[in-house]
Amino acid sequence: MTRPLRQTIGAHYGWKDWLVQRVTAVVMILYTLGMLGVALYNGGFDYALWQALFANGAFRIATLLFGLAVLWHAWIGMRDIWMDYIKPTALRLALEVATFVVLVAYAAWLAQILWGTRQT
Secondary structure (H helix, E strand, O other): OOOOHHHHHOOOOHHHHHHHHHHHHHHHHHHHHHHHHHHHHHOOOOHHHHHHHHHOHHHHHHHHHHHHHHHHHHHHHHHHHHHHHOOOHHHHHHHHHHHHHHHHHHHHHHHHHHHOOOOO
16 A cells, blocks of 8 residues: 555644744744844944853853754755655755755854854
């Protein structure tokens, strides 16, 4: 017996991805509003303020959570675009794998930026 078409193309993601899109959007909005608040309170950003912010571990963790939310949000959006518009299965899979690899590389780069060794 063959599988129904909707399982083959991934239409079963449904409400979980809808919820993740909304939760990651809220995380991104809260971080953005927080950064806007910091900018307004301090009259903008300068190098000294950036150094002070990123010296704080809690700020780096918040920035990591923001970055991971962006990447997860992007993954769901791009995967849905590939599923909706790329019909050949092999090409769609290749694009999904390429997207995933790029997003994982971005996550590693973010971690390196936030906790990597600093040249002073």
